[in-house]
Amino acid sequence: MLRNGADPRLEIGYQSPVSLANDLDDTTIIKLFNVRQEQPKVISTTNTFQMKIKILKIPSDERSANILAVYNLLSDPLMNNQDGLVPEIIEDIKELVGEIDPQSETELCKAICDIKEKISANKSNGLNLHGSTPNKGAF
Numbered sequence: 557m558l559r560n561g562a563d564p565r566l567e568i569g570y571q572s573p574v575s576l577a578n579d580l581d582d583t584t585i586i587k588l589f590n591v592r593q594e595q596p597k598v599i600s601t602t603n604t605f606q607m608k609i610k611i612l613k614i615p616s617d618e619r620s621a622n623i624l625a626v627y628n629l630l631s632d633p634l635m636n637n638q639d640g641l642v643p644e645i646i647e648d649i650k651e652l653v654g655e656i657d658p659q660s661e662t663e664l665c666k667a668i669c670d671i672k673e674k675i676s677a678n679k680s681n682g683l684n685l686h687g688s689t690p691n692k693g694a695f
Contacts, residue, residue, distance in 0.1 A: 604665060611661045619658040627653045645678045 630650040649671050656667045
C-alpha cells in the first residue's frame with residue numbers, strides 16, 4: 557500500500573490499512589498479492605477489430621501460403637541457437653502457427669495476439685530469441 561502512495565494512517569471503515577493487514581494471516585496476504593499480479597492482459601477490442609479487417613483483406617489461399625511459409629521458416633535450422641538447439645520461444649510460436657486454421661479469421665487473430673504476447677513476455681524476461689541475455693556492450 558505504501559508503494560502505491562496510500563497513507564497508512566488513513567482509516568477505512570474505522571480501521572487503518574496497517575491494522576487491516578496485521579489482522580490477515582500470511583497466506584491470505586500472499587494470495588491477495590498473487591491474484592493482483594496474475595490479472596490477464598486485456599487486448600484492445602479496437603486493435604483486434606483492425607487486425608480482423610486486415611486478415612479479411614487477405615484471400616484465404618494466400619493466408620494458407622503465408623502460414624505455411626512462416627511455419628517452414630520457424631522449422632529452418634537457421635532458427636537454432638549457437639548450441640544447435642531450437643529456442644523455447646521458437647518452439648512455442650511454431651506450435652501456435654501449426655494449429656492455425658487459415659479459414660477462421662477469429663482463430664488467426666487470436667493466434668497473432670498470442671504470438672505477440674509470447675514475444676513480449678520473452679523480451680520482458682531480458683532474453684533474446686536465442687535464449688541468452690543480450691550483450692549490453694554491443695553497438
